[in-house]
Amino acid sequence: MTSATLLTRAVGVPNAAEATGPLLRARLRMYERALMVLDLTIISLAVLAGYFGRFNWVVEPFGGGEPVGSQIPYPVVGPGLVLVWLAFLKVTRCYDDRVLGHGADEYRRVTSASLRLAGAIAIFGYVANVGVARASWP
Secondary structure, eight states, X not given: OOHHHHHIIIIIOOOTTTOOHHHHHHHHHHHHHHHHHHHHHXXXXXXXXXXXXXTTTOXXXXXXXXXXXOOSOHHHHHHHHHHHHHHHHHHTTXXXXXXXXXXXXXXXXXXXXXXXXXXXXXXXXXXXXOOOOXXXXX
């Protein structure tokens, strides 16, 4: 279930029979903003869970230190990742009013955009030889 599906009843997505013109556009903008806030919250929680899950819930990096053996400032990269992820969802038209709250195309767009971004980040990291922290299993 995507964020759009959760908000469909809460915000009340207008359909063509309900309203036309400025009222319809205003309601769609309100719905899109609410959806973006919900996506921001979910993506932020996912990035935080990934960060704390990887570094075993150590809050030390927020006090000025870095995870052992890492040159990447993860507390800075995390919020950047959140913003890039949201921008990528917008660029790949996941917030298009023709698909919000309607059918499987909404799920396909969000999944496709997220996987493409993950692939682009992985390729960039490989090409740029960025030493990303990897989990070590005991």
